[in-house]
Amino acid sequence: MSDYEEARRDLDSYIAARVPLIGIRSAEQTRAVRLVREVAGSTRRANLPFWIYTRATGLRDLRTNSPVQEDRSLVAAMEFAAGQLTRRAHATVIFVEPDDLSADSPVTRHIAELARLADDQSGGVVLITDTPLWSGLQRLGMSVALDPPNAAEMYDIVVDFLKDQEGSVTIDWTEADARRVADFLVGVPAGTAVNVLATIAASGRLRREDVGRLAEIKDKHFSDLAGLERITLGASDHQIGGLATLRQWLHRRHQVMLADLRSTELRPPRGVLLVGVPGCGKSLSAKAVAAQWRLPLYRLDFAAILGMYVGQSEARLREALSMADRTAPCVLWIDEIEKGLAGQQDSTGVGRRMVGQFLFWLQESRSRVFVVATCNDIRSLPPELLRKGRFDELFFVDLPDDADRAEIIRLYHKRYVGVEPPQELLDRLTALSEGFAGSDIEAALKEAGFQVLLHGAASLTTEFIVDTFVDTIPLSRTHPEEIAEIRAWGRDRAIPAGAIGTAGSPSAGGRRRVIVPGDA
CATH class of the missing domain: 3.40.50.300 (P-loop containing nucleotide triphosphate hydrolases)
Structure with missing residues (x-):
């Protein structure tokens, strides 16, 4: 059962039980209103009155969408609701985000009074909001949580969208692709999911490679997240030595x-x-x-x-x-x-x-x-x-051995200097960098890159690069006891991140080779 179906079942039960106040918590107003319409549209409720209030349209009949009164204010809507809930049995009034309902306020107290009036006549007040209800309102009724579509419901949304596009858009997606698309889109509102799919389909074709783009498109929807910092990846971020x-x-x-x-x-x-x-x-x-x-x-x-x-x-x-x-x-x-x-x-x-x-x-x-x-x-x-x-x-993750350091030196030399290091220089730097971490090697070769930037490639000599390595004091020398303790713990209690083999330097643990993720 999808979350939507479960929410519809709960809402149907609460209305049938004449619960005086029902809170529907959802960030998707349109989807929540559709939920209420479906429940109210049941044949057994054909003669029961339902009205809905929104800030933009005022108070309207839920089924016909015809306006009830010219005054679109919340005050007028609540006065109408009080009159109907007092005189008529089994009446239901829906308020869509009428105000901040999370705190004690004149509005929430007024709605609480409406719920008590509804209780006397077996009526109901339904509140659609994306915030928790004030405790004074919660005590008067029940609540329904309408979360964004889960994978099953999102798959149905994707399938329905694809059916609508048949004949006008070329669709290369298989059923497995549709499943992946649904998994990618879980967490976004249903309306946003349709907008994302429509954006891709606007080119006239849904290609299989478009499936991978959905993560990037979805990411733009969540550009400002509390407690999470979005990290922008650079062109060289796929490269890493060892491991x-x-x-x-x-x-x-x-x-x-x-x-x-x-x-x-x-x-x-x-x-x-x-x-x-x-x-x-x-x-x-x-x-x-x-x-x-x-x-x-x-x-x-x-x-x-x-x-x-x-x-x-x-x-x-x-x-x-x-x-x-x-x-x-x-x-x-x-x-x-x-x-x-x-x-x-x-x-x-x-x-x-x-x-x-x-x-x-x-x-x-x-x-x-x-x-x-x-x-x-x-x-x-x-x-x-x-x-x-x-x-x-x-x-x-241990210190790099000889083979690792050689590959890391080659990687950073090419990145910052622009060319591969000569073999003779590579061998010399590998020996000089015993006990270096990858960050130590990068720091030394950055100095070489600064030299090229400021004075040109002709100014960069072998002696300059060697001096930068000689002048670099790695952490393994400044804090040898601390590093030795870390390595002793890791050898016995964790899987080596690098390839297991013979250590290439006296300070290294297991032998590791250098790789660049993404090449294979």
Whole structure:
């Protein structure tokens, strides 16, 4: 059963039971009004009066849409409703967003009086709003939640749209494509979904490659999300050194993200937790996944979520995760997750409640939100976050070995200097960069890029590049004890993100090869 059918069943039951006040919470006014019309249109209610009020049209007959009175004000509508609910039995008046109904106000108190009048005559007041009702109204009746279309209902919307276009638009989509389109559009209002489909169909043809564009189009609909920061991907964000094992694992998960799981007990992949040495590509991996999978990337910003009032942080986190569900499919990047979900010793209990809320979402959400969380200090994370079943896998990102460093040097030398490094220079830099993280190598070669920018390519000498590497002091030398502790933890408790083999340097863990996601 779709959410719409369930809402219609509940509304039909409440009206049949003559509940005096019914709240319909929905961000889609048109869809909510259609729901009420369908329920009111039942043959057994043919002789029962229904009126509807909107700010634009005033009070009208629900079935014929004919105006009831010339005065379109809310005051006039409520006066009419009071008269009808007093004199007539089984009358129903629908108010569409008449005012802010979430707080105690003259309007909400007036509507409460109307509900009491309706109760005396077995009538009803229906409120359509996108905000929670004031508690004084909630106590008088029942409520219906009309959420955006789920996958089943969205598929019906897509199929109906395709049928309407037959003969005028060339349709290359298969049934599987229609299913994928429906999955992509879950979370947007029904009207927006139709608009998106119409925008693509305006070219005169619905091509199979258009299916992948839907994530980008949907992303524009959610351009301003509370607690989520939209990350714009650059042309080079698909490139990253190392992490061959991680990349192979992500390739399998991508196939599952695209698969039709309706006939199985499987759920979409939840995500991955990356721990390890700072500067070795954990954060870059989130960008690489989004770029390779052609999905929008959002960053969950705990600094923006934390509030000063009781319950504010938890409410903001709940809203952010809910919005992430609505933007699906997408990649959700949580950088340095330990800074947002540590706080187990917090006397206020906010940290523990946020951890519980986040874990519940990880466990129960069925949306196609792939989480890439990074962590430098794994000891500060609550143990329950590391339990199998929260994230799909836990990977350890180590310092690059000789082969990795050579490939990373080649990648950044070409990016910032514009050409591949000579083999002799590459070998020399590889030896000099023992113990470097990828970020250390990038920082050294950026200096070479600045030299080219300011003084031209002819000014860049081998000695200059070698000096930049010699002058770079990596974190593995400034904080050797801390790095050694991180690596000792990761070797025993997580899967190596790079290819397993013989270490290429005394400070390296497992051997890893360098890859560029998207080439395969």
